[in-house]
Amino acid sequence: MTDEASHLNERIAQRVRELRAARGLSLDALAAHCGVSRSMISLIERGESSPTAVVLEKLATGLGVALASLFEPPRAGDDPVARLADQPLWRDPHSGYVRRNVSPAGGASPIQIVEVAFPPKARVAYETGAREPRIHQQVWVLENTIEVTVGDACHRLDAGDCLAHALDRPVSYHNPTRHLTRYAVVIATLPSPWR
CATH class of the missing domain: 2.60.120.10 (Jelly Rolls)
Incomplete structure (x- = not known):
């Protein structure tokens, strides 16, 4: 896995953990809500999986966000410009x-x-x-x-x-x-x- 892909997988991992915690969902609850196995969510949250777009969309739906939100940094800044x-x-x-x-x-x-x-x-x-x-x-x-x-x-x-x-x-x-x-x-x- 390239450094860039690894960095992005970690970003996705942090974002999924953050969104799940903000909604007060356990791994089991999110798995039941979105149709992705608990073990897959755990792998994603540890940055140990390269999930497909279909899996990420299921997670986004379960978390009530757009797929694009899973790629944002966990603590996004206030800069109005994206270089x-x-x-x-x-x-x-x-x-x-x-x-x-x-x-x-x-x-x-x-x-x-x-x-x-x-x-x-x-x-x-x-x-x-x-x-x-x-x-x-x-x-x-x-x-x-x-x-x-x-x-x-x-x-x-x-x-x-x-x-x-x-x-x-x-x-x-x-x-x-x-x-x-x-x-x-x-x-x-x-x-x-x-x-």
Whole structure:
């Protein structure tokens, strides 16, 4: 494992521990709530696992946060600028997609931006469910094509297209082409009830 990947796994470990403690959840309670085994959560919290995006999304759903929140430093600063060199890159060990958290870390804004490089023919499916507070996202394709399925509706998005949806049902991504697809995800955490 590279030093950068090891550092990011430790960041994820600290963040999951911090969020779990803030919610007063034991390992067993979080495991029951999100469908990830207690032993896997323990490995993640010790930085001894390279979890897939699907596992991390289940944890995020169980903790009531957006997936992007798991990549933030545990004690984010108040700096309103996120320098490119400080934006963490993470590669999903299953699909090979690479995500970069673009937004400054911390709770100063209810909006997060993530850039994704999605490999040719890759797929990833999340068993996302509703969270409190509600989380909405928009997927804006920067280059090439991606198919995004939200619940039962499949949307083929080409460069320049944008899809808005709530994170309250299963979502899957598929790059049907032979070329890398790049897209941005803008995530907004909204107070409930949202109108």
